[in-house]
Amino acid sequence: MSQNVEQSNATVAVVGAGVVGLCCALEAQRKGYQVTLFDRDAAGCGASFGNAGYLATELLEPLSNPKVLRSALSLWLSPKAPLFLPLGYFHRIVPWLLRFVGAAGAATLRRSRKGLMQLNREAIAAWQRCLEDIGATEQIVKSGYLLVWESADKVDEARQHQAWLREHSIETELVQGERLAQLEPELAKRVNHALLFPDACRVSEPYQLCTRLFSAFIERGGVFIQQSVTQVRPSGQQVTVFTEAQDHRYDAAMICAGVWSKTLLRDMGINVPLEAERGYHLTIPEAGFMLRHTIGSAERRFVMGPLDSGLRVVGMTELGGLKLPPFKQRFDVLRYHSRQLLPGLNTPELEVSEWMGHRPTLPDSLPVIDRHPQHPQILFAFGHQHLGLTQAAVTAELTLKLLQNEASMIDMELFKVNRF
Numbered sequence: 001m002s003q004n005v006e007q008s009n010a011t012v013a014v015v016g017a018g019v020v021g022l023c024c025a026l027e028a029q030r031k032g033y034q035v036t037l038f039d040r041d042a043a044g045c046g047a048s049f050g051n052a053g054y055l056a057t058e059l060l061e062p063l064s065n066p067k068v069l070r071s072a073l074s075l076w077l078s079p080k081a082p083l084f085l086p087l088g089y090f091h092r093i094v095p096w097l098l099r100f101v102g103a104a105g106a107a108t109l110r111r112s113r114k115g116l117m118q119l120n121r122e123a124i125a126a127w128q129r130c131l132e133d134i135g136a137t138e139q140i141v142k143s144g145y146l147l148v149w150e151s152a153d154k155v156d157e158a159r160q161h162q163a164w165l166r167e168h169s170i171e172t173e174l175v176q177g178e179r180l181a182q183l184e185p186e187l188a189k190r191v192n193h194a195l196l197f198p199d200a201c202r203v204s205e206p207y208q209l210c211t212r213l214f215s216a217f218i219e220r221g222g223v224f225i226q227q228s229v230t231q232v233r234p235s236g237q238q239v240t241v242f243t244e245a246q247d248h249r250y251d252a253a254m255i256c257a258g259v260w261s262k263t264l265l266r267d268m269g270i271n272v273p274l275e276a277e278r279g280y281h282l283t284i285p286e287a288g289f290m291l292r293h294t295i296g297s298a299e300r301r302f303v304m305g306p307l308d309s310g311l312r313v314v315g316m317t318e319l320g321g322l323k324l325p326p327f328k329q330r331f332d333v334l335r336y337h338s339r340q341l342l343p344g345l346n347t348p349e350l351e352v353s354e355w356m357g358h359r360p361t362l363p364d365s366l367p368v369i370d371r372h373p374q375h376p377q378i379l380f381a382f383g384h385q386h387l388g389l390t391q392a393a394v395t396a397e398l399t400l401k402l403l404q405n406e407a408s409m410i411d412m413e414l415f416k417v418n419r420f
């Protein structure tokens with residue numbers, strides 16, 4: 001049992017055992033609550049299962065920004081593009097797209113940048129605190145990140161990005177030629193230059209991290225109920241969590257159900273413009289080589305990284321909702337791009353597993369970390385888009401501060417549930 005746990009009889013329910021819910025459950029235990037975690041699946045089987053495992057603290061630009069909007073049409077129309085809007089879902093996504101475009105306006109952009117900066121600045125330290133407490137610091141690896149460009153005429157673009165990052169206290173090194181080849185020998189010669197982020201971290205394996213968090217939670221006396229939660233409803237000063245089988249009462253509840261949080265909130269009368277941003281991965285257990293860094297392509301817009309489960313290739317932003325099955329073409333696009341950058345993958349007999357998951361995304365790229373406006377015993381922690389792994393531990397600390405009415409150094413107004 002952790003030393004900073006003070007025993008209490010207050011009870012908390014956490015709905016959703018993804019990386020965000022798991023971190024919240026552990027943090028609530030640390031603060032002395034009796035915690036029950038609900039998930040319809042085993043822990044860590046939602047978006048948290050198959051992400052790239054990269055702690056992307058340098059991603060300070062919201063998804064909706066003037067540069068992305070200017071290139072959106074070409075990104076969408078190219079067959080190998082990272083953006084895809086399935087026609088069958090197009091009419092349903094239009095209202096969200098309009099909000100997304102609106103979020104690129106100057107005022108929202110400023111707020112979003114500020115929010116991302118505040119969360120990302122604290123993200124690694126929060127992970128270290130969480131993992132030290134459960135004796136699992138080996139789950140974070142400082143392996144560095146390479147952001148690569150193939151076009152020689154984009155060296156200035158890299159320099160500009162480097163200058164912008166420096167303004168935000170993120171140091172990088174522009175690498176080319178022999179130095180780049182030594183850093184990452186498997187990269188294709190077509191890669192002309194890269195920015196090296198020497199201090200960047202990843203996790204050793206995202207699903208393994210979730211199972212590690214989950215076992216610590218159970219060892220500390222946490223209760224796991226594997227049932228679908230149908231409703232969360234205030235009951236006087238308490239809260240009732242309804243499942244298909246029974247209902248349970250707690251002193252407080254936290255909704256950490258990723259993209260599915262939207263339905264639970266709607267049943268409480270709160271509408272949030274939360275959308276599923278579908279992303280795809282390939283995992284190659286035996287590629288015959290291992291990358292040394294996580295690698296992102298600035299031009300092709302996908303990421304590859306070394307994980308304990310193998311070489312993982314991730315990417316695609318597909319606004320296709322929750323019901324459509326994965327599209328085979330998206331996996332083929334990832335295969336194509338990864339083979340262009342890593343010639344060692346051009347071996348037809350390589351075993352590859354394929355996966356698609358739902359990033360929980362709000363138009364302004366910020367999560368909701370807040371309390372119910374009328375029922376403060378209900379808290380919300382969801383909507384972390386591409387950064388849920390990065391921001392899970394800091395989100396848990398902030399959510400518990402809210403529950404305990406403690407002040408925080410972060411401007412929590414940015415993450416309000418009713419900001420839309």
Ligand SMILES: Cc1cc2nc3c(=O)[nH]c(=O)nc-3n(C[C@H](O)[C@H](O)[C@H](O)COP(=O)(O)OP(=O)(O)OC[C@H]3O[C@@H](n4cnc5c(N)ncnc54)[C@H](O)[C@@H]3O)c2cc1C
Pocket residue numbers: 015016017018019020021038039040041042043044045046047048049050051052053054055056227228229230256257258259260261278279280281314315356357358359360381382383384385386387388389390391
């Ligand atoms: C391809 C891809 C790559 C990514 N790469 C990165 C990366 O490198 N770095 C990074 O920081 N982020 C990355 N992300 C984003 C990150 O994975 C997500 O933001 C994060 O996993 C969200 O975590 P979560 O706990 O909020 O949601 P989830 O992991 O989706 O968990 C939600 C859980 O709630 C459960 N649930 C939902 N509704 C109910 C209900 N009614 N009753 C019971 N249980 C319920 C679900 O079963 C699920 O287990 C990536 C995402 C994708 C798809």
